Amino acid sequence: MFKLAMIPLLALTLVACQEEEQEDDAAEETCGAAALQELVGTDVAERPDLEPDTDLRIIEPGMAVTMDYRADRLNIEVDEAGQVTKVYCG
Template identity: 65%
Template sequence: MQQKIIALGALFLSACTSAGTPPAEPGPDACGASGYQSLVGTPLAAAALPADLDARIIRPGMAVTMDFRADRLNIEVNEAGEIVRVYCG
């Protein structure tokens, strides 16, 4: 009886472990920011951004969440409306 309980416990414990390898961490350019670096220094109004681009525009003094999302493109602009930084997060 005790052997059956031990075997059953081992079965339950093995079900709690994940099979295979863990998912890969996203790379440092998961949002594609490297493709938009040429926009740094240009006015946001003149930037040719795709209509379906999911980006967060960060203006001076704007409150932003501190959660990190590797797939989120952030475009930071200065007081003059010029793009000063493009990065993932």
């Protein structure tokens, strides 16, 4: 009988350990990455308005970057040819 009573308790414990995905969606909107997904596949050199600063990083292949997460910072990854491959917050 005791084992049957423990099943709901264990189920509640597992539910409490789930990650919330809503935070990622909110973070994406904080830096504006969702609105800039059309940059993927374009040449970053053709966008002079995209100047790296504290809120924008243009990450080239092999480039060293900090691992700190900032929801308000926009990251733009480019390939060797300067084509945008990924746009995300962090």
